[in-house]
Amino acid sequence: MERAKPPKVDLWGRGRALLRAALIPTTAVLIALLIGALIIALSGANPLIAYSALFEGGLGSTRAFARTLEKATPLIFGGLAVALAFKGGLFNIGAQGQLLLGAIFAAYIGFAFQGLPPVLHSALALLVGALLGALWAAIAGLLKAFTGAHEVITTIMLNFVAFNLTDWLADGPWKDRAPGNIVARTPKVAAAAALPNLGGIPLGMILAALVALAVWWLIWRTTSGFELRTVGQSPSAARYAGIPVRQITVLAMVTSGFLAGLGGAVETLGVVGRFQPGFNAGLGFNAITVALLARTNPLAVIPAALLIGAMQAGASRMQFSSGVASEIIDVIQALILFFVAADSIIHGVLRIKPDDGEHVALSSGWGA
Amino acid sequence: MRGDAPVVLEARGITKRFPGVLANEQVSLTLQHGEVLALLGENGAGKTTLMNILYGLYQQDAGEVLVRGKPVRMRGPSAAIRHGIGMVHQHFMLVPVFTVAENIILGAETSRGPLLDMAAARRHIHELSQRHNLAVDPDALVKDLSVGQQQRVEIIKALYRNATILILDEPTAVLTPQETDELFVIIRSLTAQGVSVIFITHKLREVLALADRIVVLRRGRVVGETRPREASERSLAEMMVGRSVILQVEKQTAHPGATVLALEQLSLNDDRGQQVVNALTLDVRAGEVLGLAGVQGNGQTELVEAITGLRPVRAGRVLIDGQDYTGAAPRRISESGCAHVPEDRQEDGLVLGYSVADNLVLNTYYVAPFAHGIVRDGQAVLHHAEQLVAQYDVRTPNVTTSVAALSGGNQQKVIIARELSREVRLLIAAQPTRGIDVGSIEFIHQQIIAARDRGTAVLLVSAELDEIMALADRIAVIYHGRIVATLPATSASREQLGLLMAGAQPEHL
Structure with missing residues (x-):
């Protein structure tokens, strides 16, 4: 039998689709920056000076860029975690908690074992961190699948448990007992567990980019990804098609938690070197911004994380040079999130029609 | 005047x-x-x-x-x-x-x-x-x-x-x-x-x-x-x-074979826990269309869901080809050769955000040639879709078009194509032509009869008495979760069926 000709790859169409997809997030960022400038001006500072300092601090030098990469790396993992859950119709607000558990367990493996070979030690610490994140998310996944408890509620609650659990571990059983230490933190991880730089690029960043590729492949090229997306798009059609919806829901949360936990572990092993409460505060929430800015596209998570990372990295420089409180960055990030989530505002501003096809289920399951 | x-x-x-x-x-x-x-x-x-x-x-x-x-x-x-x-x-x-x-x-x-x-x-x-x-x-x-x-x-x-x-x-x-x-x-x-x-x-x-x-x-x-x-x-x-249509469906006499679907003393609850199907017994044989007539809400929906594994069975058994499928997972039932055209096509039959091609493999995406291991074969999916779109006369700009952009009749043809293009022993068709155009109705009716003539057992659930009378070889009337009568289609009249659907006792007719 003759096989039909494969449809031609429409490069022009793909390029246009890509531009179109980038239009909303780009506009959201620009509008957020404009409003941010207005607020800076109202507070009596010069927005141009503030923004150029922000740029300097984030991208102006090799050192600045290194700091941006450092900030962006865990955001990529977190962003991927949130994006993957979104594809399955789940809003994982618990990335923060999953990340904390990943961070502290990676630290534990890092300091508790000595004398392991370097590659093995860091791999083990990463794996255990990721698994703890997965386990933490599994609780919310199981509750959702078998009792219908909404994941937004359960993951928020689990975040509080994770905050306190890690605080206690870092101030109790796993506290750094080095003489002179009075703060709550774990001992430093062994050198063999720490993630090195490869040619100036942090290993964690390389890992993040590879994982982003893997997540993209998983979602778009595998049967599991198809099942995940089908459940996310229409749980009832998925059920009718014989897809085990409960199983997929649990699996989606577990994978999401795995990614978040991995992010926490990378942060511990690659940047901080130990677990210290407060060091990763807000990461899981910024990850939501990253995922939405990337419109849940795993590859777009990388530039989105770099942008947010650069703003974080440049914030203190901005405060130092222009006197603008670094909290303005949080305001701008919140505005970005606002405009990306309420994208009909941007559709109105640009006078474009919302694209059809697969939508991101931002609020699926509310009240259902 | x-x-x-x-x-x-x-x-x-x-x-x-x-x-x-x-x-x-x-x-x-x-x-x-x-x-x-x-x-x-x-x-x-x-x-x-x-x-x-x-x-x-x-x-x-x-x-x-x-x-x-x-x-x-x-x-x-x-x-x-x-x-x-x-x-x-x-x-x-x-x-x-x-x-x-x-x-x-x-x-x-x-x-x-x-x-x-x-x-x-x-x-x-x-x-x-x-x-x-x-x-x-x-x-x-x-x-x-x-x-x-x-x-x-x-x-x-x-x-x-x-x-x-x-x-x-x-x-x-x-x-x-x-x-x-x-x-x-x-x-x-x-x-x-x-x-x-x-x-x-x-x-x-x-x-x-x-x-x-x-x-x-x-x-x-x-x-x-x-x-x-x-x-x-x-x-x-x-x-x-805009052209002449055949209101009567052309069909030969059925040659029913062995029993394919057997429901034995089936009892079911609805979502609120009320019993809606009550010790119901029904057979559908190979090569016949059994029309289930009844006013909506008399247990038909729940019955279909139970046969296809979507609703737990309270009591009784569901047998397909003599094998017990009571409480089996939807996928196992589907793999046994049971096709299902669901009542709510947009909610349950299709993923509206997906392309026509992806919708055509919604229940076969995981088997060869559409997947090798866990890796999907996009080309095979597109190729399959090109064929079915031509064969089932689905009017769509191309197979990558979102199925949401199609008319109701063409959406339904996508479902029919998906369900009938594989080896099928049993077809459960619930309201297969509800709210679609006459041309598509005609086509879908022909496909159902063609499936019957290939030896498929067909359970047709429809609120349209005309449809039941046109397609069915035997007609079972459901009222309050029970089959109140089963009659040969040739001897059933609209009036008689209408009264049975409204709860009249058969002996009073």
Whole structure:
């Protein structure tokens, strides 16, 4: 039998689709920056000076860029975690908690074992961190699948448990007992567990980019990804098609938690070197911004994380040079999130029609 | 005749465009005082768009609407209501946990200061229901009413707002033949008292029974106007479709083989835990179509869900080819050769955000050639889709088009193609042609008969008695979760089936 000709790859169409997809997030960022400038001006500072300092601090030098990469790396993992859950119709607000558990367990493996070979030690610490994140998310996944408890509620609650659990571990059983230490933190991880730089690029960043590729492949090229997306798009059609919806829901949360936990572990092993409460505060929430800015596209998570990372990295420089409180960055990030989530505002501003096809289920399951 | 009665509502040259579709093109029609105007057309012919313009839900791009000779701009339903136009939608807009009276006054409350004046409202409702023979209890909760009664509430709701022009959108879709007759009596009594009615439908029999005048729409344009005396079902169908159609399905005598599906003493609960199927026993044999007739809500939906593994079985057994599939996972049942055309095609049968190609492999995406291990083969999926789209005459720009962009008939063809293109022993078709155009209905009916002739056992569940009578070899009537009678299709009459569907005992017929 003759096989039909494969449809031609429409490069022009793909390029246009890509531009179109980038239009909303780009506009959201620009509008957020404009409003941010207005607020800076109202507070009596010069927005141009503030923004150029922000740029300097984030991208102006090799050192600045290194700091941006450092900030962006865990955001990529977190962003991927949130994006993957979104594809399955789940809003994982618990990335923060999953990340904390990943961070502290990676630290534990890092300091508790000595004398392991370097590659093995860091791999083990990463794996255990990721698994703890997965386990933490599994609780919310199981509750959702078998009792219908909404994941937004359960993951928020689990975040509080994770905050306190890690605080206690870092101030109790796993506290750094080095003489002179009075703060709550774990001992430093062994050198063999720490993630090195490869040619100036942090290993964690390389890992993040590879994982982003893997997540993209998983979602778009595998049967599991198809099942995940089908459940996310229409749980009832998925059920009718014989897809085990409960199983997929649990699996989606577990994978999401795995990614978040991995992010926490990378942060511990690659940047901080130990677990210290407060060091990763807000990461899981910024990850939501990253995922939405990337419109849940795993590859777009990388530039989105770099942008947010650069703003974080440049914030203190901005405060130092222009006197603008670094909290303005949080305001701008919140505005970005606002405009990306309420994208009909941007559709109105640009006078474009919302694209059809697969939508991101931002609020699926509310009240259902 | 009413030939010279004053015109109460007129549409002149109405044109309405949606992106890529010309929904109405230069549509003109008039409605005279006290008449029933039937608006006939296939789905997608533009009937509902036109009515939504008259009711102020859409704004026309060109043309004008005149009420009692005066041009008006309908800026919303409230404007239409002010002009005395009422609409009863296909899906009722009622609050189930409110009483009849509360539903009727909702949005048009009579008040004394800040307080509701329920007494006055109830008096008014009582008076309306007396005058028009619309018997309903104002204090009953809407959720406890039958569908026919809920429809009466909707009609009273419109009359309560002083409507003298009533638009009924597919009002008989959810009614038994007897309830339909009752509705016709009500409509007659309304027109006798000066109410003018626009009746939207695609059922030819009803048009001939009820209408004073008939306007036929096709592809957004008025293609003809006629009177019941001058028309026949065949001539109306031709006008609707634009070519002659076979209303009778061509089929040979069935040659039933061994029993494929056997339901033994099956009992099921609905979502609220109420028992809706009660020790039901039924066989479907290879090479026959068993039509399950019944008014919606008598357990058909739950029965189909239980057979396909979507609903737990409380008691009894489901056997396919003699094997016990009671409580098996939907996928196992599907893999046993059971195809399922679900009742709600957009909610359960398709993923609207997906392409046609992905929808065509929704239950086979994980097997070769569509996947090797866990890796999907996109080319194989597209190739498969190209073939099926041609074979099943799915009208789509291409196979990567989102299925949401297709018409209802073509969406249903996608489902039929998916379900029948694999090895199938048993086909469960629930409302397979609901709300789709005549051309697609014809095609889908042929496909069902073709499947039967290949030796597939077919369980056809339909609210359309015409469909059951046209396709089925045997007809089982379900009432309150029990099979009250099973008859050969050749000896069943509409009247007999209608009575059985309404709960009459077979021995009294």
